[in-house]
Amino acid sequence: MTELVLSLDVLDRKQAVSVAESCAPFIDALKIGYPLVLSTGLSIVEDLADLALPLIADFKVADIPNTNRLICEAVFSAGFDAVIAHGFVGPDAARTCVEVAHNHSGAAYIVAEMSHPGATEFFHGGVAESIAELAVTCRADGIIAPATRPERISRLREIVGSKAIYSPGVGAQGGDLDTVARLVDGVIVGRSIYEAENPAAEAERFSRIRR
Ligand code: O7E
16 A cells, blocks of 8 residues: 655645645645744644644754754654654764654654756765665665656665655656556655645545555
């Protein structure tokens, strides 16, 4: 089964709660990042807690080890179940995120390669592969890989083996749902669901990958 993760990148608290509630039967986790948390504050976590869905903090943590530790401690204290961190900062900084996550019985995922067109400028040429290797040696729970480049997901799968791969970029960014769903453990979808006239119906349509 491939998981469906809803990326809740809306700015309004009421809209966030209402979209999350209506989509809850069709999704496996909620990804919350800067747009929503900077608009509502961390208290949005309490508003979403009743849904009993795993909450993934997409802060793409990318600092020195001590600052990463402070950020990740705040993330898990707020009630998140997982954190997303960048790997290009190196093994000590990435490992800190993994250690804090595991100390809280949570998970940490490392961004190996991003989905937007400009990402090829720096992530290609061996960098994404090195970051995927780093994710393995740091004992991260998985990596993030681009749904817009399925061939790159396959290449990174060779490196991470059975570790989880979560993949953003289907729908609004052009990635094909069914192609990507066969390659990954979870597909991350934002605008195609929350901007739809009927987000729940759209989430249900995407949820065919869960079968
Ligand atoms: O394009 P959308 O609207 O379906 O949203 C995709 C979400 O995934 C959005 O929050 C964006 O910030 C995030 N994302 C990417 O689109 N590409 C990446 O390479 C990485 C992420 C991301 O979430 O990284 C951590 C999972």
